[in-house]
Amino acid sequence: MMDAPLWALGAMSGTSLDGVDAALVQTDGHRIHAFGESGYREYSGDERRVLREALGRWPGEDTADALRVVQQAHLELLARFPQVEVVGFHGQTLAHEPRGRGTHQLGDGDALAEALERDTVWDFRSADVALGGEGAPLAPFFHFACAQWTGAQAPLAFLNLGGVGNLTWVDPTRMTPEEEGALLAFDTGPANAPLNDLVADRLGLDCDRDGALAARGTVADGALERFLDEAYFRKMPPKSLDRDDFRMTTELVKDLSDADAAATLTAMSATSVMLAMEHCPVPPERVLVTGGGRKNPVMMAMLAAGLDCPVEPVEAVGLDGDMLEAQAFAYLAVRVMRGMPTSAPDTTGVAAAVSGGRISRI
Ligand SMILES: Nc1ncnc2c1ncn2[C@@H]1O[C@H](COP(=O)(O)OP(=O)(O)OP(=O)(O)O)[C@@H](O)[C@H]1O
Numbered sequence: 001m002m003d004a005p006l007w008a009l010g011a012m013s014g015t016s017l018d019g020v021d022a023a024l025v026q027t028d029g030h031r032i033h034a035f036g037e038s039g040y041r042e043y044s045g046d047e048r049r050v051l052r053e054a055l056g057r058w059p060g061e062d063t064a065d066a067l068r069v070v071q072q073a074h075l076e077l078l079a080r081f082p083q084v085e086v087v088g089f090h091g092q093t094l095a096h097e098p099r100g101r102g103t104h105q106l107g108d109g110d111a112l113a114e115a116l117e118r119d120t121v122w123d124f125r126s127a128d129v130a131l132g133g134e135g136a137p138l139a140p141f142f143h144f145a146c147a148q149w150t151g152a153q154a155p156l157a158f159l160n161l162g163g164v165g166n167l168t169w170v171d172p173t174r175m176t177p178e179e180e181g182a183l184l185a186f187d188t189g190p191a192n193a194p195l196n197d198l199v200a201d202r203l204g205l206d207c208d209r210d211g212a213l214a215a216r217g218t219v220a221d222g223a224l225e226r227f228l229d230e231a232y233f234r235k236m237p238p239k240s241l242d243r244d245d246f247r248m249t250t251e252l253v254k255d256l257s258d259a260d261a262a263a264t265l266t267a268m269s270a271t272s273v274m275l276a277m278e279h280c281p282v283p284p285e286r287v288l289v290t291g292g293g294r295k296n297p298v299m300m301a302m303l304a305a306g307l308d309c310p311v312e313p314v315e316a317v318g319l320d321g322d323m324l325e326a327q328a329f330a331y332l333a334v335r336v337m338r339g340m341p342t343s344a345p346d347t348t349g350v351a352a353a354v355s356g357g358r359i360s361r362i
Protein backbone atom coordinates (compact mmCIF):
# COMPACT_ATOMS: atom_id res chain seq x y z
CA MET A 1 0.00 0.00 0.00
CA MET A 2 1.22 3.52 -0.80
CA ASP A 3 2.08 5.69 2.22
CA ALA A 4 -0.33 8.57 2.69
CA PRO A 5 0.95 12.04 1.80
CA LEU A 6 2.12 14.30 4.63
CA TRP A 7 2.19 18.08 4.90
CA ALA A 8 5.86 18.95 5.42
CA LEU A 9 7.38 22.33 6.22
CA GLY A 10 10.86 22.95 4.81
CA ALA A 11 13.22 25.71 5.91
CA MET A 12 16.38 26.92 4.23
CA SER A 13 18.92 29.53 5.27
CA GLY A 14 21.02 29.90 2.12
CA THR A 15 24.61 30.90 1.43
CA SER A 16 23.69 34.46 0.46
CA LEU A 17 22.77 35.07 4.15
CA ASP A 18 19.71 37.15 3.28
CA GLY A 19 17.23 35.29 5.48
CA VAL A 20 15.27 32.10 6.07
CA ASP A 21 12.71 30.75 3.59
CA ALA A 22 9.99 28.32 4.67
CA ALA A 23 7.41 26.51 2.54
CA LEU A 24 4.81 23.78 2.81
CA VAL A 25 4.67 20.76 0.48
CA GLN A 26 2.27 17.85 0.60
CA THR A 27 3.99 14.68 -0.55
CA ASP A 28 4.19 10.93 -0.09
CA GLY A 29 7.94 11.17 -0.75
CA HIS A 30 7.47 10.30 -4.44
CA ARG A 31 5.02 12.71 -5.96
CA ILE A 32 4.28 16.32 -5.14
CA HIS A 33 0.59 16.28 -4.17
CA ALA A 34 0.27 20.01 -3.43
CA PHE A 35 2.23 23.15 -2.65
CA GLY A 36 1.14 25.19 0.38
CA GLU A 37 1.89 28.55 1.93
CA SER A 38 5.35 29.97 2.32
CA GLY A 39 7.09 32.66 4.37
CA TYR A 40 10.34 34.55 4.74
CA ARG A 41 12.20 35.92 7.77
CA GLU A 42 14.93 38.35 6.79
CA TYR A 43 18.11 38.56 8.86
CA SER A 44 18.77 42.00 10.32
CA GLY A 45 22.08 43.69 9.53
CA ASP A 46 23.42 42.69 12.96
CA GLU A 47 22.33 39.08 12.55
CA ARG A 48 23.90 38.91 9.11
CA ARG A 49 27.19 40.22 10.53
CA VAL A 50 27.15 37.53 13.22
CA LEU A 51 26.55 34.83 10.59
CA ARG A 52 29.17 36.21 8.23
CA GLU A 53 31.67 36.23 11.11
CA ALA A 54 30.95 32.55 11.78
CA LEU A 55 31.50 31.40 8.16
CA GLY A 56 34.29 28.85 7.92
CA ARG A 57 33.84 27.60 11.49
CA TRP A 58 33.46 23.91 12.37
CA PRO A 59 31.70 22.14 15.25
CA GLY A 60 33.74 22.74 18.37
CA GLU A 61 34.66 26.29 17.31
CA ASP A 62 32.82 29.32 18.68
CA THR A 63 29.45 29.40 16.95
CA ALA A 64 27.22 30.16 19.96
CA ASP A 65 26.10 33.61 18.77
CA ALA A 66 25.43 32.39 15.23
CA LEU A 67 23.48 29.41 16.57
CA ARG A 68 21.24 31.76 18.57
CA VAL A 69 20.55 33.78 15.41
CA VAL A 70 19.73 30.68 13.35
CA GLN A 71 17.49 29.12 16.01
CA GLN A 72 15.63 32.34 16.79
CA ALA A 73 14.97 33.23 13.13
CA HIS A 74 13.73 29.71 12.34
CA LEU A 75 11.55 29.52 15.42
CA GLU A 76 9.93 32.87 14.67
CA LEU A 77 9.21 31.87 11.08
CA LEU A 78 8.21 28.23 11.53
CA ALA A 79 5.84 28.96 14.41
CA ARG A 80 3.63 30.73 11.84
CA PHE A 81 2.77 27.30 10.35
CA PRO A 82 0.93 25.31 13.01
CA GLN A 83 -0.65 22.74 10.67
CA VAL A 84 2.37 20.64 9.72
CA GLU A 85 3.19 17.00 10.20
CA VAL A 86 6.97 17.11 9.80
CA VAL A 87 9.67 19.79 9.56
CA GLY A 88 12.74 19.72 7.28
CA PHE A 89 15.40 21.99 8.78
CA HIS A 90 18.45 22.59 6.58
CA GLY A 91 20.21 25.07 8.89
CA GLN A 92 22.95 27.49 7.83
CA THR A 93 26.00 26.13 6.02
CA LEU A 94 29.07 27.57 7.71
CA ALA A 95 31.70 25.41 6.04
CA HIS A 96 31.79 22.79 3.32
CA GLU A 97 34.84 20.65 2.60
CA PRO A 98 33.50 17.23 1.60
CA ARG A 99 36.98 15.85 0.86
CA GLY A 100 38.39 17.35 4.04
CA ARG A 101 36.75 18.26 7.29
CA GLY A 102 33.23 17.44 6.08
CA THR A 103 30.26 19.74 5.90
CA HIS A 104 28.81 21.95 8.62
CA GLN A 105 25.19 23.13 8.75
CA LEU A 106 24.61 25.15 11.88
CA GLY A 107 21.32 24.40 13.64
CA ASP A 108 19.99 22.31 16.50
CA GLY A 109 17.20 20.03 15.26
CA ASP A 110 16.51 18.60 18.73
CA ALA A 111 15.83 22.06 20.15
CA LEU A 112 13.70 23.06 17.15
CA ALA A 113 11.63 19.85 17.33
CA GLU A 114 11.01 20.43 21.01
CA ALA A 115 10.05 24.08 20.59
CA LEU A 116 7.75 23.40 17.61
CA GLU A 117 6.46 20.09 18.98
CA ARG A 118 6.97 18.51 15.57
CA ASP A 119 9.19 15.70 14.31
CA THR A 120 12.13 17.44 12.66
CA VAL A 121 14.56 16.15 10.05
CA TRP A 122 17.93 17.92 9.93
CA ASP A 123 21.65 17.41 9.23
CA PHE A 124 20.75 16.34 5.69
CA ARG A 125 24.29 16.34 4.28
CA SER A 126 26.58 14.43 6.70
CA ALA A 127 25.54 10.87 5.80
CA ASP A 128 26.20 11.52 2.12
CA VAL A 129 29.66 12.94 2.86
CA ALA A 130 30.44 9.98 5.14
CA LEU A 131 29.76 7.68 2.17
CA GLY A 132 32.14 9.58 -0.11
CA GLY A 133 29.58 12.03 -1.55
CA GLU A 134 29.86 15.78 -2.00
CA GLY A 135 26.94 16.32 0.41
CA ALA A 136 25.55 18.80 -2.15
CA PRO A 137 23.54 19.65 -4.10
CA LEU A 138 20.56 17.93 -2.46
CA ALA A 139 17.70 19.68 -4.25
CA PRO A 140 18.03 17.40 -7.36
CA PHE A 141 15.72 14.65 -6.03
CA PHE A 142 13.10 17.34 -5.55
CA HIS A 143 13.84 18.77 -9.02
CA PHE A 144 13.06 15.30 -10.39
CA ALA A 145 9.64 15.41 -8.67
CA CYS A 146 9.12 18.98 -9.94
CA ALA A 147 9.90 17.93 -13.52
CA GLN A 148 7.29 15.18 -13.25
CA TRP A 149 4.83 17.59 -11.61
CA THR A 150 5.16 19.90 -14.65
CA GLY A 151 4.42 16.99 -17.00
CA ALA A 152 7.78 17.37 -18.79
CA GLN A 153 8.51 14.61 -21.30
CA ALA A 154 12.07 15.47 -22.35
CA PRO A 155 15.31 16.24 -20.47
CA LEU A 156 15.39 19.70 -18.92
CA ALA A 157 17.61 21.53 -16.43
CA PHE A 158 17.03 23.45 -13.24
CA LEU A 159 19.56 26.16 -12.51
CA ASN A 160 19.68 27.61 -9.00
CA LEU A 161 21.37 31.01 -8.83
CA GLY A 162 21.83 31.55 -5.09
CA GLY A 163 25.09 32.53 -3.40
CA VAL A 164 26.57 29.58 -5.29
CA GLY A 165 25.10 28.23 -8.56
CA ASN A 166 23.97 24.66 -9.08
CA LEU A 167 22.57 22.78 -12.04
CA THR A 168 20.34 19.72 -12.14
CA TRP A 169 19.85 17.93 -15.45
CA VAL A 170 16.71 15.74 -15.27
CA ASP A 171 15.34 12.97 -17.45
CA PRO A 172 11.68 13.07 -16.34
CA THR A 173 10.79 9.85 -18.16
CA ARG A 174 12.69 7.74 -15.58
CA MET A 175 10.79 6.01 -12.79
CA THR A 176 12.86 7.15 -9.79
CA PRO A 177 15.49 9.84 -9.12
CA GLU A 178 18.00 7.30 -7.81
CA GLU A 179 17.94 5.33 -11.07
CA GLU A 180 21.16 5.67 -13.10
CA GLY A 181 20.67 8.26 -15.84
CA ALA A 182 17.73 10.04 -14.18
CA LEU A 183 19.77 12.98 -12.91
CA LEU A 184 23.10 14.72 -13.14
CA ALA A 185 23.76 17.50 -10.66
CA PHE A 186 26.62 19.70 -9.49
CA ASP A 187 27.59 23.21 -8.42
CA THR A 188 28.37 25.37 -11.44
CA GLY A 189 30.48 28.08 -9.78
CA PRO A 190 29.87 31.25 -7.81
CA ALA A 191 26.51 32.93 -8.58
CA ASN A 192 25.59 35.94 -6.44
CA ALA A 193 28.04 35.68 -3.51
CA PRO A 194 30.96 37.54 -5.14
CA LEU A 195 28.61 40.25 -6.44
CA ASN A 196 26.98 40.66 -3.05
CA ASP A 197 30.40 40.88 -1.39
CA LEU A 198 31.58 43.48 -3.92
CA VAL A 199 28.64 45.84 -3.45
CA ALA A 200 28.66 45.30 0.32
CA ASP A 201 32.38 46.13 0.63
CA ARG A 202 32.45 49.04 -1.81
CA LEU A 203 28.97 50.56 -1.53
CA GLY A 204 27.39 49.15 1.62
CA LEU A 205 24.59 47.54 -0.44
CA ASP A 206 22.96 44.09 -0.10
CA CYS A 207 23.07 43.18 -3.78
CA ASP A 208 23.33 44.64 -7.28
CA ARG A 209 19.55 45.07 -7.37
CA ASP A 210 18.08 44.37 -10.83
CA GLY A 211 21.64 44.31 -12.17
CA ALA A 212 21.59 48.12 -12.22
CA LEU A 213 25.32 48.49 -11.60
CA ALA A 214 26.41 45.71 -13.96
CA ALA A 215 24.20 47.17 -16.70
CA ARG A 216 26.37 50.31 -16.71
CA GLY A 217 29.66 48.43 -16.83
CA THR A 218 31.84 46.63 -19.36
CA VAL A 219 33.08 43.08 -18.88
CA ALA A 220 36.86 42.89 -18.43
CA ASP A 221 37.75 40.04 -20.78
CA GLY A 222 41.17 39.38 -19.26
CA ALA A 223 39.74 38.89 -15.76
CA LEU A 224 36.97 36.68 -17.16
CA GLU A 225 39.46 34.49 -19.03
CA ARG A 226 41.64 34.03 -15.95
CA PHE A 227 38.57 33.01 -13.98
CA LEU A 228 37.56 30.48 -16.65
CA ASP A 229 41.04 28.91 -16.45
CA GLU A 230 40.16 27.49 -13.04
CA ALA A 231 40.41 23.70 -13.07
CA TYR A 232 37.03 23.37 -11.33
CA PHE A 233 35.12 24.02 -14.55
CA ARG A 234 36.74 21.12 -16.38
CA LYS A 235 36.40 18.70 -13.48
CA MET A 236 33.80 16.01 -14.16
CA PRO A 237 30.68 16.16 -11.98
CA PRO A 238 29.46 15.45 -9.36
CA LYS A 239 31.30 18.30 -7.65
CA SER A 240 30.37 20.96 -5.12
CA LEU A 241 31.64 24.25 -3.77
CA ASP A 242 31.83 26.20 -0.53
CA ARG A 243 30.49 29.77 -0.62
CA ASP A 244 33.92 31.32 -0.71
CA ASP A 245 35.87 28.83 -2.83
CA PHE A 246 36.21 31.49 -5.52
CA ARG A 247 37.74 34.25 -3.39
CA MET A 248 40.05 34.91 -6.37
CA THR A 249 37.18 36.76 -8.04
CA THR A 250 37.64 39.67 -5.60
CA GLU A 251 41.32 39.92 -6.56
CA LEU A 252 40.53 39.71 -10.29
CA VAL A 253 38.21 42.73 -10.23
CA LYS A 254 39.91 44.83 -7.56
CA ASP A 255 41.28 47.47 -9.95
CA LEU A 256 38.06 47.82 -11.95
CA SER A 257 35.43 50.53 -11.48
CA ASP A 258 32.36 49.50 -9.49
CA ALA A 259 30.25 49.09 -12.64
CA ASP A 260 32.94 47.18 -14.58
CA ALA A 261 33.62 44.94 -11.57
CA ALA A 262 29.89 44.15 -11.25
CA ALA A 263 29.57 43.46 -14.98
CA THR A 264 32.63 41.20 -14.88
CA LEU A 265 31.45 39.22 -11.82
CA THR A 266 28.02 38.81 -13.42
CA ALA A 267 29.67 37.51 -16.59
CA MET A 268 31.79 35.10 -14.52
CA SER A 269 28.66 33.57 -12.97
CA ALA A 270 26.84 33.35 -16.32
CA THR A 271 29.83 31.93 -18.20
CA SER A 272 30.44 29.26 -15.59
CA VAL A 273 26.88 28.05 -16.30
CA MET A 274 27.68 27.89 -20.02
CA LEU A 275 30.69 25.67 -19.27
CA ALA A 276 28.50 23.55 -16.99
CA MET A 277 26.13 22.75 -19.84
CA GLU A 278 28.91 20.81 -21.55
CA HIS A 279 28.66 18.21 -18.80
CA CYS A 280 24.97 17.43 -19.50
CA PRO A 281 24.43 13.90 -20.92
CA VAL A 282 22.21 15.38 -23.68
CA PRO A 283 21.30 19.04 -24.16
CA PRO A 284 18.24 20.00 -22.07
CA GLU A 285 15.20 21.29 -23.95
CA ARG A 286 15.00 24.27 -21.59
CA VAL A 287 16.74 25.73 -18.54
CA LEU A 288 14.45 26.74 -15.68
CA VAL A 289 16.09 29.24 -13.35
CA THR A 290 15.41 29.43 -9.63
CA GLY A 291 16.96 31.46 -6.80
CA GLY A 292 17.56 35.19 -6.50
CA GLY A 293 19.76 35.45 -9.59
CA ARG A 294 16.73 34.98 -11.85
CA LYS A 295 15.70 38.50 -10.77
CA ASN A 296 18.92 39.97 -12.17
CA PRO A 297 18.10 40.89 -15.79
CA VAL A 298 21.77 41.36 -16.72
CA MET A 299 22.63 37.84 -15.55
CA MET A 300 19.57 36.40 -17.29
CA ALA A 301 20.38 38.20 -20.55
CA MET A 302 23.95 36.90 -20.49
CA LEU A 303 22.65 33.37 -19.93
CA ALA A 304 20.07 33.65 -22.70
CA ALA A 305 22.76 34.90 -25.09
CA GLY A 306 25.16 32.08 -24.20
CA LEU A 307 22.89 29.02 -24.04
CA ASP A 308 21.38 27.12 -26.97
CA CYS A 309 17.94 26.61 -25.43
CA PRO A 310 15.27 28.78 -23.78
CA VAL A 311 16.26 30.15 -20.34
CA GLU A 312 13.27 31.09 -18.20
CA PRO A 313 12.45 31.58 -14.53
CA VAL A 314 10.77 28.51 -12.98
CA GLU A 315 7.60 30.60 -12.76
CA ALA A 316 7.21 29.75 -16.48
CA VAL A 317 6.07 26.27 -15.40
CA GLY A 318 4.12 27.38 -12.32
CA LEU A 319 6.85 26.87 -9.67
CA ASP A 320 7.99 29.45 -7.10
CA GLY A 321 11.65 30.37 -7.58
CA ASP A 322 11.89 32.08 -4.19
CA MET A 323 10.82 28.93 -2.38
CA LEU A 324 12.13 25.98 -4.36
CA GLU A 325 14.95 25.20 -1.90
CA ALA A 326 12.69 25.43 1.16
CA GLN A 327 10.21 23.17 -0.66
CA ALA A 328 13.07 20.79 -1.46
CA PHE A 329 13.84 20.29 2.23
CA ALA A 330 10.16 19.73 3.00
CA TYR A 331 10.05 17.03 0.31
CA LEU A 332 13.34 15.49 1.43
CA ALA A 333 12.15 15.43 5.07
CA VAL A 334 9.29 13.12 4.12
CA ARG A 335 11.67 10.89 2.17
CA VAL A 336 13.97 10.66 5.21
CA MET A 337 11.03 9.86 7.53
CA ARG A 338 10.20 7.01 5.16
CA GLY A 339 13.76 5.73 4.71
CA MET A 340 13.87 6.74 1.03
CA PRO A 341 17.13 7.95 -0.56
CA THR A 342 17.85 11.67 -0.84
CA SER A 343 21.01 11.49 -2.96
CA ALA A 344 22.65 9.10 -5.41
CA PRO A 345 25.95 8.64 -7.27
CA ASP A 346 24.75 10.91 -10.10
CA THR A 347 23.78 13.78 -7.79
CA THR A 348 26.58 13.88 -5.21
CA GLY A 349 29.03 11.16 -6.17
CA VAL A 350 28.04 9.15 -3.08
CA ALA A 351 29.00 5.46 -3.27
CA ALA A 352 25.35 4.34 -3.34
CA ALA A 353 21.97 6.01 -2.95
CA VAL A 354 21.58 7.12 0.67
CA SER A 355 18.85 8.51 2.90
CA GLY A 356 20.59 11.43 4.65
CA GLY A 357 19.24 13.36 7.60
CA ARG A 358 18.84 12.93 11.32
CA ILE A 359 15.35 12.68 12.81
CA SER A 360 14.45 14.36 16.11
CA ARG A 361 11.16 12.85 17.19
CA ILE A 362 8.89 14.48 19.71
N1 LIG B 1 16.12 41.93 -7.73
C1 LIG B 1 17.33 41.36 -7.65
N2 LIG B 1 18.32 41.82 -8.44
C2 LIG B 1 19.56 41.27 -8.39
N3 LIG B 1 19.89 40.26 -7.57
C3 LIG B 1 18.94 39.78 -6.76
C4 LIG B 1 17.61 40.29 -6.76
N4 LIG B 1 16.89 39.57 -5.85
C5 LIG B 1 17.74 38.68 -5.32
N5 LIG B 1 18.97 38.79 -5.86
C6 LIG B 1 20.18 38.02 -5.53
O1 LIG B 1 19.81 36.74 -5.07
C7 LIG B 1 20.37 36.49 -3.78
C8 LIG B 1 19.46 35.60 -2.98
O2 LIG B 1 19.30 34.43 -3.69
P1 LIG B 1 18.80 33.10 -2.97
O3 LIG B 1 17.82 33.46 -1.92
O4 LIG B 1 18.43 32.19 -4.05
O5 LIG B 1 20.16 32.63 -2.30
P2 LIG B 1 20.41 31.55 -1.19
O6 LIG B 1 19.29 30.59 -1.16
O7 LIG B 1 20.77 32.25 0.05
O8 LIG B 1 21.73 30.86 -1.74
P3 LIG B 1 22.11 29.31 -2.02
O9 LIG B 1 21.13 28.79 -3.02
O10 LIG B 1 23.48 29.40 -2.55
O11 LIG B 1 22.04 28.64 -0.70
C9 LIG B 1 20.56 37.86 -3.16
O12 LIG B 1 21.56 37.84 -2.18
C10 LIG B 1 20.95 38.68 -4.40
O13 LIG B 1 22.31 38.54 -4.68
Ligand SMILES: CC(=O)N[C@H]1[C@@H]2OC[C@@H](O2)[C@@H](O)[C@@H]1O[C@H](C)C(=O)O
Pocket: 014, 015, 093, 096, 103, 135, 136, 137, 138, 139, 140, 160, 162, 163, 164, 165, 166, 187, 240, 241, 325
Ligand atom coordinates in the same frame (compact mmCIF):
# COMPACT_ATOMS: atom_id res chain seq x y z
C1 LIG C 1 26.94 22.97 1.24
C2 LIG C 1 25.78 23.79 0.84
O1 LIG C 1 25.04 24.27 1.67
N1 LIG C 1 25.59 23.96 -0.47
C3 LIG C 1 24.46 24.74 -1.00
C4 LIG C 1 25.03 25.99 -1.66
O2 LIG C 1 23.98 26.79 -2.20
C5 LIG C 1 23.78 26.41 -3.57
C6 LIG C 1 24.76 25.27 -3.76
O3 LIG C 1 25.76 25.62 -2.81
C7 LIG C 1 24.14 23.90 -3.36
O4 LIG C 1 25.13 22.92 -3.51
C8 LIG C 1 23.67 23.86 -1.90
O5 LIG C 1 22.32 24.19 -1.74
C9 LIG C 1 21.23 23.62 -2.40
C10 LIG C 1 19.99 23.94 -1.66
C11 LIG C 1 21.27 22.10 -2.58
O6 LIG C 1 21.80 21.38 -1.74
O7 LIG C 1 20.66 21.65 -3.56
